[in-house]
Amino acid sequence: AAGVIQSPRHLIKEKRETATLKCYPIPRHDTVYWYQQGPGQDPQFLISFYEKMQSDKGSIPDRFSAQQFSDYHSELNMSSLELGDSALYFCASSYHTGARTDTQYFGPGTRLTVL
Amino acid sequence: GQQVMQIPQYQHVQEGEDFTTYCNSSTTLSNIQWYKQRPGGHPVFLIQLVKSGEVKKQKRLTFQFGEAKKNSSLHITATQTTDVGTYFCAGLSGGSNYKLTFGKGTLLTVNP
Numbered sequence: 001a002a003g004v005i006q007s008p009r010h011l012i013k014e015k016r017e018t019a020t021l022k023c024y025p026i027p028r029h030d031t032v033y034w035y036q037q038g039p040g041q042d043p044q045f046l047i048s049f050y051e052k053m054q055s056d057k058g059s060i061p062d063r064f065s066a067q068q069f070s071d072y073h074s075e076l077n078m079s080s081l082e083l084g085d086s087a088l089y090f091c092a093s094s095y096h097t098g099a100r101t102d103t104q105y106f107g108p109g110t111r112l113t114v115l
Numbered sequence: 116g117q118q119v120m121q122i123p124q125y126q127h128v129q130e131g132e133d134f135t136t137y138c139n140s141s142t143t144l145s146n147i148q149w150y151k152q153r154p155g156g157h158p159v160f161l162i163q164l165v166k167s168g169e170v171k172k173q174k175r176l177t178f179q180f181g182e183a184k185k186n187s188s189l190h191i192t193a194t195q196t197t198d199v200g201t202y203f204c205a206g207l208s209g210g211s212n213y214k215l216t217f218g219k220g221t222l223l224t225v226n227p
Contacts, residue, residue, distance in 0.1 A: 042203060042219050094213075106157045
């Protein structure tokens with residue numbers, strides 16, 4: 001079965017640079033979620049989109065922005081990168097049923113290293 | 116905001132022993148989901164519990180949702196080396212949002 005695709009899988013950036021992470025949800029899924037996971041930490045919710053509109057917002061820094069496109073893929077844009085932004089960034093997708101039982105399926109993640 | 120506490124943080128067992136991890140939420144949950152993350156991997160969905168007092172089984176794994184929908188547990192019977200990984204619970208609170216709040220996870224290691 002098709003899974004969530006994330007690119008790139010690894011990314012190395014310098015401080016103050018920008019980065020763009022991409023997420024391609026499972027076909028027919030209309031909702032995407034972004035999470036940040038530091039070493040030995042649990043995934044922290046950043047932001048989510050449903051039908052191209054922002055649906056929820058978590059602990060996303062103002063330096064980050066994201067959007068969902070007409071084909072449902074999503075991009076997380078990160079500017080003025082800091083050392084503390086080094087982490088695994090996961091995208092998850094789900095099909096919105098409105099019944100609050102939507103299962104989120106995670107992609108393999110993008111490992112961002114800021115030097 | 117909503118908090119999900121998970122214990123223990125680490126658990127080391129001998130192969131064949133049982134294992135349990137517990138989650139407790141500060142607020143009543145709409146549902147709770149369990150994920151397993153292997154070292155270097157991504158969270159993989161295991162199961163979702165929705166009903167008060169619900170119990171679900173997947174082979175050697177037993178999941179429970181408390182009557183008050185504020186706590187949950189995952190029990191593994193007769194652990195195997197393939198069970199190694201971090202087990203996360205993730206709660207969905209009431210209201211209009213769909214964001215999951217993860218527990219800190221329990222890292223399970225199994226000695227063969």
